[in-house]
Each structure stands twice: as structure tokens, then as C-alpha cells.
Amino acid sequence: MTSILTNLFDGVAYGMLLFVLACGLAVTLGLMNFVNLAHGAFAMAGGYVCMVLVNRMGWPFFAALPLAFVSSAAIGIVLERTLYRHLYARSHLDQVLFTIGLTFMSVAAVDYIQGSSRVFINLPAALQGQFDLFGVGIGRYRLMIIVICGLLTIALQMVLAKTRFGSRLRAAVDDPRAASGLGINVPQVFAFTFAFGCGLAGLGGALSAEILGLDPYFPLKFMIYFLIVVTVGGSSSITGPFLASLLLGIGDVAGKYYVPKMGPFVIYTMMIVILIWRPNGLFGRTAAR
């Protein structure tokens, strides 16, 4: 019984992590209709920034986390202004080719600067180990992930649904021409959204170093997972990818625990079944545009 709960806990933590990593992609793909396969590169950038700050410069872990967010967002906004915006109107194939090229460049660049071996971020002692809660093993680090990611999700949902910026963004997505006619600065809204998505990925990258491992191949290794989250969740809202991430996280952990021989396939089987059942994802709109 307790091992079921421990697994559930691990699955939720894993799912939350996937969500923070992938929700930026859900935004660019779903809201801005841009296929950004280089998303993982922003996550990796955040992870490495955090690693350098904590391990080499002695920053506390919690101070380095926001900086992982900020630096990835900054890289995101620079690239958006200089490169990405030229591709918004292009075909998806052009976007895929461009962003996959960017991914390979990021892999090579990090490999060159930091070397190819896996890096770890030195964690404060308070985040290490596990404690028992009514016999259920709770990993401190994973608990922190759940708390951070849970708060972020609520905040995101609030911003999108309740704030003026949220309504501007939704308007800009639904009909860019009408929105700019109403005085909304559409390119600016998009740039900001893109940067924010990159920042989230950067934060996710920093958080995931401990669990998924951080090396220069991160963007390629986890691209599949991000895409699964977005396709299964549907890319029209935040709730879709969120629930998809949880489902996949729990499914993956449970699959590996209960049927270790089949474990790695569980996540893919789930994706296939869900997509056959609902081709637009769990919460997808049919042909929004």
C-alpha cells in the first residue's frame, strides 16, 4: 500500500517536472502556432546557468533558480527578436528545419564549452533524502518540485484567464489582425509570451538536472517527451498539457515499477491509445484555425 503511494508521489513529481519543461512548448505551438523543436535547448541553457552559478560561483540553489528562468527568457527574447519572428509566417516544415538546426547548434555549443559529461547541481542538505509520512517515503527534492510547479501552474492559469495580458494574448491568437486593429501590440505580446515560455523551460531544466540528468544532449533526449505532452494534452490550453503531464508521469513511474520489463513502453502505448481515441489530444479543439 505504502509503495503505491510512494509511486504515486514520484509520478506526480515527474509529471509536474514534465509540465514545467513542456508548457512553454504548448504555448508556442498551441497559442502562437509555431513549431519550436529547439524548446529543450532553452531548458538546457537554464540548467547549465544554474549549475555554473551554484557549483562554480557558490550561489545558493534557491537564488540560482530564478536566474535560470531569467537567463533562458533573455536568450529566448533575443532569439525571438532576431531569428524566430521571421519564421512565424513560414510553413511548419521551415520552422521544423530551422529549430532542429538550432537544437544541434546548442548541443555542439554546450558540448564545446562545458564538455560532454553529465553535470549535477550541488543541492543544499535540506533538499536531500527522503522522509516518512505515515509510512510513505517522500523525497524532499521531489516535494519541492511539486510545490514549485503546482504554484506555477495556478499562477499561469490565473494570468491567462484573469489578467488583461491574458485576454490580449488570447485575442492576439484568435485573430491577430483584429487584435492589432484594437490597439494591441501583437508582436510584443508574442515576444513576451515566447520569452516567458523559454524562461519556464529554463527553470524546468534547472530543476530536472537532479532527476533526469543534465548533459549537452538534453534537448534531443527529451524532445520526444515534450512533444508527447503537447500532443496528448492538446495545445489549446494550459490544463490539457498539465493533466497530460501528470498522466504520463504517473503512468511512466507505475509502468516501470509494476512491469519493469515493459516499463519504457508504457508512456508510448498511452500516447498511441489516447491519440487513437482523441486525435486532437485530451483537450484539443478541432481545427481551431
Added chain:
Amino acid sequence: MFERRIFSRTVAAAAIAGVAGLAPAKAEDTVKVGLILPMTGGQASTGKQIENAIKLYMQQKGDTVAGKKIEIILKDDAAIPDKTKTAAQELIVNDKVNFIAGFGVTPAALAAAPLATQAKIPEVVMAAGTSIITERSPYIVRTSFTLAQSSTIIGDWAVKNGIKKVATLTSDYAPGNDALNFFKQNFTAGGGEVVEEVKTPLANPDFAPFLQRMKDAKPDAIFVFVPAGQGGNFMKQYAERGLDKAGIKVIGPGDVTDDDLLNNMGDAVLGTVTAHLYSAAHPSQMNKDFVAAYKKAFGNRPGFMAVSGYDGIHLIYEALKKTNGDTDGTKLVEAMKGQKWESPRGPISIDPETRDIVQNIYIRKVEKVDGELYNVEFQTFEAVKDLGKTKK
């Protein structure tokens, strides 16, 4: 993806001379070694260590042997066998190399085997560790290790030292399966019991669920084999999940506590017992000098891959000395058979029958020495042959 690094100025000079039309005269005095290593990709640390060790050896011993200049041509295969094959073909056909060497992973070494046979040139395997490799071509000679060597020894050691129930966690590919099977064979023969067996996918992001399963199985120890690079992740999550506090020890072949990564793994790794061919803490004077020179040149500690590369190039030098510079492949392989020398890892030799390495296997425990984590050797099994082959 291919890159070609030529790491000696003289080589560059030779290349220019070649263009100028002096090649025929020059080629007579040059012995070319085609080095195929994963310099990019997940196995890149293996490639880097071997490249470093060879550089170091050539700095120490000079680049001339038996009147011939040694030229190294490095190709990156990113540990992808198709690329290994293409690289080997190019090296043999275009560059007319006299040796092919390196090979970070088993599939890479196997992919090049038929080419070595066909071209009749020695293939010196400096990393890959599956038993069958040397059986795939009469031109293959190995200076690294086989997983059977370390896995059978740790199996024997475990039963004799009060470990009765073991759960295994191994990566699901050829070396992982070799490690598992040879361990199981010796461990169960000695009366031990394997209570849980888990094979993890090679590209495994998260060990958590597997480790939880291990924890619930309550074994005396976990036998672990994961490829170099994943060891750190494994040890961190092992500690996070409190398996160390539950009294579950980690044992295995030494890949999991590779010197290359050991120091970053944290104190959770303390007390891990592994059987392996090399530790940077091996207490011989030769090793102390080797470690000091390597650290000075490259800024970090050599691991077992580095020592395998160092011995690999040594074997090439010795073979050339013995043939007096004759580059006939069959003669070179003959010259390699039965070679015996003192390596930084201890005394080693090349088995004349199998062309595989015979070496000491050490049982080591991770301890803190001068504030750094090291595998400290405390028991030696001398001159271990590859038991994967002697079985037959």
C-alpha cells in the same frame, strides 16, 4: 558529424609534404593508426579519456618507434556502429592505416571486425567490454577488459562476504546482459540468491521507480551495471531514496564508480564495493606517476578508459618494436600475442590464444582520501582471464 583531428604538428607537416608530392618517400617511414572513438554523444567521455591517454603516451615516449613515425588519425563515430564502419572503411581504403584502434562501445567494435579481417590489419579494442568481440576476427586484440572478468569476481566475493540476497539493476544492452549473466552464474553457484532482476532501458531518464522496486525487495545488496556516465545519477537517486540507510549496499563491476565521475557523486557512494581492473588510487609508483602526469596535462583524473588507451598504444609500439617496423598486419598480431608488461593498473598480458587481456581484478571500496573520493583496492585476484571464453 565526422571530424578529423590530427593532433601532432609533425603530422600536419607530413600532410602538407604529402600534398607537395613527397608522399611516397614519407609513407615508407610512417605508421598510421586509425583511431575511431566516440568524441561526441553520450559516450564522449570515453573517447576523450582514450585520446588524452594516447597523447600523453606519445609525449612521454616520443612519436617514433623502430625507425617509424607514428601518425594518429582520429575519427569520431559518436558510438554509432554505422559510422564506425564508414570511418573504418575510409581509414583503411583512403588513409591506408596500419592499425585501427579505439572503439568506445561493443557494437562499434563488432562493426569494424569484418573490415579488419578483410584488410588483414590489427584492430586494437581500447574500451568495449563484451566477451565475444575478440572472437569476431583473428585480427582483434583487446587492452581494455571484459565484463565477465569483473562480474564473476564480484559474484564470488559477494557470497563469501555475507551477501546472500541480491537484486540486480543492469542496463539492457549487450555489456549489461554480460555483466548480469556472469554475476548471476558465479553468485548463485556459491549459494547466493537473486531476488529481483531489473533491466533498465539504455536511455533511461529516471531510476526512481526501479530503485523503489529494489528497496521493496529488501535485498542485502544491489548489483549494478550502468554505462559510464549514468553511474552518478544512479548513486544520487540511490541515496535520495534512502537505500543506503536501509542497509542495502551497492556492488558491481567498477563502471558505476568510474574515476572520471566518482568525485562528483557525493558521500552516498562511500562504501560501495566494486570489482574492476583499475583505480586511480592503485598504489604502485608507476600509477602515481601516470596519474600525476595525466592530471597535469588534462586537469582531471584518469579513469579505466584512459589506462586502456594508454596500454593500447603501448601495445602498438611494442608490436612494431618486435616486428622491427614491419607493418604486415598478420605479423603485428602475432607480435602482440603473449606480450606482457607492467601497466599503471598492474601487471597485464595478452592471452596468446584469445588475443584478449589477462589482468588483475581488484576488489575496491569507495573511501575518502585527502578529501576526495577514491576506489581503494583491498583485495586482488591475480591474472584473471576472460571467463566468458574459457567456459567453452
